[in-house]
Amino acid sequence: MALDLFKEKGTPVERQSFTWKDMVRRPYSKMDDDAFTRTRVILMNGIEADALRMKHIFARLNLELRPHLALVRRAEHHQQTLVNWLTPPDQKVIETTLGFEQLAIEVTASVALHEPDPYLAQTYRFGMLEDFDHLYRYSALYDRLEGQDPNNITQSYTDIIPGRPTVVEHRHPLDDLRRPYDCKTADPLSKLHAMTITASEFQTHDYYMTVGPTFTDPVARQLYAEIASIEEQHVTQYGSLMDPGESLLEKWMLHEAMEVYNYYSCLAYESNPRIKEIWQRFVDYELGHLHYVMELFKNLEKRDPAEVLPRTLPEPIAFKEHREFVRKVLSQEVDMRSDGMDYVDKSQLPPDHRTLAYQAQLNSEGSPSETAAAGYTWRPGTELAAKAQRMGSVLEGRRLQ
Amino acid sequence: MSKDTVADVGMNRTGIKTSPVDSKDIIAQAEKARPSSPGDAQAIADVRKQYMRESGDGLGRVPPPSSLKGVAKTAVDMLKGGKPTVFIDKLGERLAFERSGVRLYEGALSKLDVFGSWEGGPSRELLTKILDDELSHFALLMEAMEKLGADPTAMTPSADLTSVISMGVPAAISDARTNLRQTMQALLVAELTDNASWEVLIDLARGLGHDSLADRFQLALDAEAEHLALVKGWYAAGVSTEARAPMDSASMPAQP
Numbered sequence: 001m002a003l004d005l006f007k008e009k010g011t012p013v014e015r016q017s018f019t020w021k022d023m024v025r026r027p028y029s030k031m032d033d034d035a036f037t038r039t040r041v042i043l044m045n046g047i048e049a050d051a052l053r054m055k056h057i058f059a060r061l062n063l064e065l066r067p068h069l070a071l072v073r074r075a076e077h078h079q080q081t082l083v084n085w086l087t088p089p090d091q092k093v094i095e096t097t098l099g100f101e102q103l104a105i106e107v108t109a110s111v112a113l114h115e116p117d118p119y120l121a122q123t124y125r126f127g128m129l130e131d132f133d134h135l136y137r138y139s140a141l142y143d144r145l146e147g148q149d150p151n152n153i154t155q156s157y158t159d160i161i162p163g164r165p166t167v168v169e170h171r172h173p174l175d176d177l178r179r180p181y182d183c184k185t186a187d188p189l190s191k192l193h194a195m196t197i198t199a200s201e202f203q204t205h206d207y208y209m210t211v212g213p214t215f216t217d218p219v220a221r222q223l224y225a226e227i228a229s230i231e232e233q234h235v236t237q238y239g240s241l242m243d244p245g246e247s248l249l250e251k252w253m254l255h256e257a258m259e260v261y262n263y264y265s266c267l268a269y270e271s272n273p274r275i276k277e278i279w280q281r282f283v284d285y286e287l288g289h290l291h292y293v294m295e296l297f298k299n300l301e302k303r304d305p306a307e308v309l310p311r312t313l314p315e316p317i318a319f320k321e322h323r324e325f326v327r328k329v330l331s332q333e334v335d336m337r338s339d340g341m342d343y344v345d346k347s348q349l350p351p352d353h354r355t356l357a358y359q360a361q362l363n364s365e366g367s368p369s370e371t372a373a374a375g376y377t378w379r380p381g382t383e384l385a386a387k388a389q390r391m392g393s394v395l396e397g398r399r400l401q
Numbered sequence: 402m403s404k405d406t407v408a409d410v411g412m413n414r415t416g417i418k419t420s421p422v423d424s425k426d427i428i429a430q431a432e433k434a435r436p437s438s439p440g441d442a443q444a445i446a447d448v449r450k451q452y453m454r455e456s457g458d459g460l461g462r463v464p465p466p467s468s469l470k471g472v473a474k475t476a477v478d479m480l481k482g483g484k485p486t487v488f489i490d491k492l493g494e495r496l497a498f499e500r501s502g503v504r505l506y507e508g509a510l511s512k513l514d515v516f517g518s519w520e521g522g523p524s525r526e527l528l529t530k531i532l533d534d535e536l537s538h539f540a541l542l543m544e545a546m547e548k549l550g551a552d553p554t555a556m557t558p559s560a561d562l563t564s565v566i567s568m569g570v571p572a573a574i575s576d577a578r579t580n581l582r583q584t585m586q587a588l589l590v591a592e593l594t595d596n597a598s599w600e601v602l603i604d605l606a607r608g609l610g611h612d613s614l615a616d617r618f619q620l621a622l623d624a625e626a627e628h629l630a631l632v633k634g635w636y637a638a639g640v641s642t643e644a645r646a647p648m649d650s651a652s653m654p655a656q657p
Contacts, residue, residue: 032461
């Protein structure tokens with residue numbers, strides 16, 4: 001049964017407590033847990049990071065809200081810690097990166113399929129094809145740097161093939177802005193979607209900016225720099241879908257509802273009982289935050305939360321493979337480009353278009369994403385498996401059999 | 402232009418003697434301050450132990466056999482009282498290591514192209530030969546796992562562990578600032594562990610009655626023993642060549 005946001009009060013903020021031992025728990029298993037457990041941990045870390053980010057910005061802008069923001073923010077911070085620390089330490093940075101891109105593909109696909117507004121849905125499909133390409137580029141890097149198989153991480157849920165090539169994803173900043181939804185008429189689900197995907201992309205950007213320079217390989221350093229730039233574009237794109245006409249409290253309340261929705265979606269799909277219990281706890285914590293903000297909304301803004309919030313939560317985000325949908329979008333929309341806020345076929349961009357000039361300049365000393373994946377075809381067991389099979393276990397007359 | 406020499410004199414700021422005045426001051430301050438909690442490094446060990454006791458299934462488990470033949474073989478081995486998954490786990494470990502080894506020697510070849518070799522150092526032919534050996538050992542292990550009904554594409558817990566243990570090796574080789582001699586130092590780490598690990602695998606295979614596999618693995622170990630001797634020799638010759646090289650005068654500190 002759908003969760004009633006008005007009836008379910010969750011855990012009150014003052015009863016949300018943590019210890020260091022509670023926050024630093026046994027992580028999931030990189031090899032035994034489902035790939036979607038990894039993507040859920042990545043997503044919820046991103047959602048909580050955005051909860052903190054937004055609250056800090058609001059605190060700079062509004063003195064009256066500052067103490068309320070501080071109270072809720074501290075709980076969010078500790079929630080983020082608990083979630084992010086579920087990441088197993090044997091999961092290498094590049095493996096977590098593959099998880100980030102798999103998450104971006106599958107969650108954006110689910111959002112694109114459920115988005116009621118056609119323009120917003122098109123925006124999600126547009127961005128999804130780019131993250132889809134990033135998975136392929138990072139997979140090639142993982143295979144060629146470590147000699148390891150990216151499918152060990154993605155577990156056959158997601159295709160590892162080129163999408164819209166990263167080399168052509170670089171756009172002039174003004175071609176990354178989108179038309180926002182109208183907060184008065186938009187479906188509440190559209191608002192939750194925009195906040196979810198923006199949060200997720202923001203964390204992806206921040207992660208790549210943090211870990212990129214930890215690589216020694218120059219192509220890895222370049223590739224993280226290049227894809228971080230696209231993630232910055234994606235944050236620009238998805239962030240601009242949100243209506244700037246919403247008040248701070250309205251945005252805060254929606255963000256809390258979005259957090260409930262995301263934990264609730266994780267809960268619906270989680271296969272690891274230890275982690276499922278965390279999603280349940282945090283659904284309750286987020287309901288506590290939501291009701292705290294609903295009271296502020298009533299008292300300070302003198303408005304009824306029901307004007308903004310849906311009564312019940314929509315169908316959960318689907319943590320499952322979307323290969324058929326992604327392949328269809330890829331075949332139909334890979335050549336879409338953006339011209340200002342509109343989507344056009346690449347043939348419609350004039351040769352002197354600002355984005356083409358921007359792209360040519362950035363790529364003028366080479367393209368890391370093209371270099372990393374030059375001639376790359378993913379095969380089970382890495383691209384070396386085919387080579388090894390051709391060669392066989394025979395060498396210089398020393399037959400190893 | 403890249404430098405093919407290391408250990409020249411220059412401005413390294415890490416030692417205490419770089420800042421005689423400041424260091425004296427901070428040492429005095431550190432001696433005066435008292436810790437906020439009693440005890441020693443054992444406190445960290447205690448927490449580690451607590452987490453170890455709660456670590457559940459460890460890193461992960463070995464996947465079940467991927468074919469009917471594998472199921473049958475596993476059942477037979479289990480009836481004999483063995484734990485066949487240990488062998489699969491270790492085969493997966495060697496497979497992953499040999500496969501990654503191919504990438505390490507690709508990296509060494511790039512270093513050779515840029516920095517060149519030295520007297521008693523590696524040649525393109527020998528580095529390529531070792532690379533091909535690693536590839537053929539990878540093929541051998543794929544074949545062995547398939548014959549046992551195991552999935553050679555799976556990352557087994559030992560494969561994961563070995564990649565965590567050796568994380569620094571590809572990192573050192575792909576660093577643009579390291580030269581071919583430093584690459585030899587990294588390869589030495591890999592070849593030392595590789596030799597010892599093949600020995601363990603061969604003993605395990607014999608113990609489980611996989612004698613024909615053990616014979617083939619012995620040929621792989623013979624090749625690995627050659628790799629180790631070569632890499633160790635190249636590294637030693639490289640270090641002594643380096644030590645005999647004239648000091649880079651451009652990096653000598655100015656005389657007072």
